Amino acid sequence: xxxxxINALDLERSVDVETSTxxxxxxxxxxxxxNVDPDLHLVTLAQEGSTEAFDELVMKxxxxxxxxxxxxxxxxxxxxxxxxxxxxxAYRSVSKFRGNSMFYTWIYSIATNxxxxxxxxRKRRATSSLDDVDKGIQNDAAFVDMSHRxxxxxxxxxxxxxxxxxxxxxxxxxxxxxxxxxFDIQGMPHAxxxxxxxxxxxTVRSRLFYAHQQLRGYLAEFQGSERHS
Amino acid sequence: MTDKEVQDLIxxxxxxxxxxxxxxxxxxxxxxRQRSEILKTSARGLFVERVKAWFAEFGAMRWxxxxxxxxxxxxxxxxxxxxxxxxxxxxxxxxxxxxxxxxVPVEAAVGSDIEPxxxxxxxxxxxxxxxPVFYTDEKIF
Numbered sequence: 001x002x003x004x005x006i007n008a009l010d011l012e013r014s015v016d017v018e019t020s021t022x023x024x025x026x027x028x029x030x031x032x033x034x035n036v037d038p039d040l041h042l043v044t045l046a047q048e049g050s051t052e053a054f055d056e057l058v059m060k061x062x063x064x065x066x067x068x069x070x071x072x073x074x075x076x077x078x079x080x081x082x083x084x085x086x087x088x089x090a091y092r093s094v095s096k097f098r099g100n101s102m103f104y105t106w107i108y109s110i111a112t113n114x115x116x117x118x119x120x121x122r123k124r125r126a127t128s129s130l131d132d133v134d135k136g137i138q139n140d141a142a143f144v145d146m147s148h149r150x151x152x153x154x155x156x157x158x159x160x161x162x163x164x165x166x167x168x169x170x171x172x173x174x175x176x177x178x179x180x181x182x183f184d185i186q187g188m189p190h191a192x193x194x195x196x197x198x199x200x201x202x203t204v205r206s207r208l209f210y211a212h213q214q215l216r217g218y219l220a221e222f223q224g225s226e227r228h229s
Numbered sequence: 230m231t232d233k234e235v236q237d238l239i240x241x242x243x244x245x246x247x248x249x250x251x252x253x254x255x256x257x258x259x260x261x262r263q264r265s266e267i268l269k270t271s272a273r274g275l276f277v278e279r280v281k282a283w284f285a286e287f288g289a290m291r292w293x294x295x296x297x298x299x300x301x302x303x304x305x306x307x308x309x310x311x312x313x314x315x316x317x318x319x320x321x322x323x324x325x326x327x328x329x330x331x332x333v334p335v336e337a338a339v340g341s342d343i344e345p346x347x348x349x350x351x352x353x354x355x356x357x358x359x360x361p362v363f364y365t366d367e368k369i370f
Contacts, residue, residue, distance in 0.1 A: 169239070
């Protein structure tokens with residue numbers, strides 16, 4: 001399980017890029033940064049029709065995008081289906097990718113937009129059930145260690161904590177959850193999140209502030225109940 | 230509870246990952262899906278996709294190219310239609326397959342050498358037949 005930990009995103013990558021544009025998939029199309037896109041070669045091959053190159057991109061980003069989509073939907077089946085759709089859309093659109101942004105930003109934009117659209121539809125249906133907890137994580141040494149460090153007063157019930165974290169996330173609006181997922185869980189910098197969502201860095205900070213306020217209220221209550229139990 | 234503590238708690242969610250081997254299976258499923266999508270795509274769909282891709286390569290010139298293509302298509306249609314009338318009878322193996330009748334006033338045809346189209350293929354009608362007549366595709370006129 002520990003082998004599956006999400007790799008921290010490279011925070012130094014492409015920070016000094018200007019924010020841009022409008023349309024859904026092309027909102028990530030920003031002015032080129034000083035850094036060279038590490039995926040440029042694979043993307044070029046994929047644009048020339050190499051399915052192997054695109055497969056490599058799928059392997060490279062599936063884990064990161066899984067984390068993004070799962071933490072926004074809280075449902076494994078939905079995450080799986082959405083992830084398939086996201087890569088299928090990226091494959092169909094890769095010829096339109098002009099390299100004005102990092103491929104990473106581009107595919108994150110596709111994933112975020114598709115997930116937000118999916119969540120809107122799911123709300124309308126209102127029949128989906130969220131996963132309670134990820135059973136495997138309770139045996140994850142890193143998670144146990146981290147959760148103990150987060151609450152040094154006493155060993156907390158991991159199952160309950162996980163449930164509470166999921167509930168806390170689901171209390172947030174979709175937009176706020178997206179920002180929290182990218183910043184707090186995936187470690188992306190504000191500027192990068194802004195580019196992915198097509199909003200300013202200030203908007204990202206503001207959303208984070210309100211999201212943290214909400215989470216603080218919800219999780220503080222949880223800490224209180226922990227003390228009483 | 231500080232902002233940092235909130236962040237630390239929420240960041241625990243990064244450990245929620247699927248079971249071992251999930252991403253390998255995911256890729257296999259993606260490849261299968263890709264292939265089946267390609268097979269499902271109709272020839273027409275592929276043609277449209279290729280035309281779009283070709284068209285997109287022109288960049289800013291694409292409107293000019295599009296206008297030219299539209300003009301050529303319209304011109305072709307007009308040319309084909311203007312060659313209507315008796316001269317444009319399409320004859321295949323001595324059978325008339327289509328007739329385009331030019332709108333000519335009756336007076337104009339009087340005294341000319343051109344026989345009215347309606348009279349060319351006139352055949353006498355036999356009303357005496359008692360059995361029903363079944364027409365075949367062989368001969369309509």
